[in-house]
Amino acid sequence: MGKHSAKKSPWPGLGLAALAAVALGTAGAALIVTGLDGEPPAPAKGRPLARPVEAAAPLHARSEPVRVTIPAIGVDAGRLEPLQVDADRRLPAPRRHDAIGWHAAGPWPGQAGAAVLVGHVDSGTGPAIFHRLGALRPGDVITIGRAAGPDAVFTVHRVERYRKEEFPTRRVYGPTGNRAELRLITCGGAFDKSKGAYRDNTVVYATLTGLRRPGS
Numbered sequence: 673m674g675k676h677s678a679k680k681s682p683w684p685g686l687g688l689a690a691l692a693a694v695a696l697g698t699a700g701a702a703l704i705v706t707g708l709d710g711e712p713p714a715p716a717k718g719r720p721l722a723r724p725v726e727a728a729a730p731l732h733a734r735s736e737p738v739r740v741t742i743p744a745i746g747v748d749a750g751r752l753e754p755l756q757v758d759a760d761r762r763l764p765a766p767r768r769h770d771a772i773g774w775h776a777a778g779p780w781p782g783q784a785g786a787a788v789l790v791g792h793v794d795s796g797t798g799p800a801i802f803h804r805l806g807a808l809r810p811g812d813v814i815t816i817g818r819a820a821g822p823d824a825v826f827t828v829h830r831v832e833r834y835r836k837e838e839f840p841t842r843r844v845y846g847p848t849g850n851r852a853e854l855r856l857i858t859c860g861g862a863f864d865k866s867k868g869a870y871r872d873n874t875v876v877y878a879t880l881t882g883l884r885r886p887g888s
Contacts, residue, residue: 712793712803712860712874728880730852731782731824739817740772740789745804755790763788769795772802778845779852781816782824782880786845786853793859793870802858806833806874814854814878823886826854826878833860833872844875852880 740749753766754776766773769792779785791802814826834840844855854877861872 712806712858712870726881727851728882730784730850730880731821731883733821734780734783735818735820737774737781737789737816738819739815741815741817742808742812744809744812745807747801747804749801763790766791769800781826781854782818782852784848784850784852786848786855788845788855788857790857793874802856802874805856805858805876806831806860808876814856814876815884816854817886822883824852824880825882825884827881828876828878830877831874832877833874835861835872839873854878854880 736754737752738750740747740752742748749770749772751766751768751771753768753771753773755763755766755773756776757763763773763775772789772791774781774790775788779787781787781789791805792800793803793805794800808828808831810829810831812828814828816824816826818824844857856876856878858874859870859872860874861870863870
């Protein structure tokens with residue numbers, strides 16, 4: 673894994689080189705098990721939103737995410753695991769293949785900055801929670817249920833796939849101004865049997881566009 677450096681880190685206390693470890697280590701080999709026949713869905717090309725996403729004001733009070741709903745790909749996940757970087761400054765994958773991990777030391781969903789959620793693409797028995805992540809399209813909606821306060825509603829504005837050795841760390845984790853952003857990351861592309869890992873990372877970019885009363 674290549675080294676990266678920067679004068680300022682988008683996450684206090686976590687250097688940009690460590691962020692690269694999060695991107696390449698966690699969303700890489702750690703998020704797969706065996707590789708299924710065929711590739712996970714790939715992002716569509718050349719389908720931008722007709723107009724830019726209108727961002728909502730970020731939330732000041734942070735609240736733990738407790739549910740992730742993505743109707744376009746059939747995700748309704750109530751198992752969320754807070755994740756911390758390990759001794760090697762890597763963010764571990766969720767323990768369960770039906771769970772979504774979130775980086776608890778970074779911005780929480782709804783706060784200003786890029787909140788990061790990671791999930792497995794497959795398991796030893798079949799597709800996992802983020803297997804169809806690459807099928808998301810600009811305009812699709814992601815709702816994050818929070819332990820307190822309103823649900824945070826995000827709108828997808830970009831879906832990309834990157835070779836792991838070319839992962840754009842600053843673009844994914846860098847400053848977002850005063851916008852509350854969301855990044856969903858898993859593996860993608862072809863499965864390299866010699867390495868036991870997928871070759872690419874799929875990254876979904878989304879912006880907070882509204883709030884919703886739970887249950888409405």
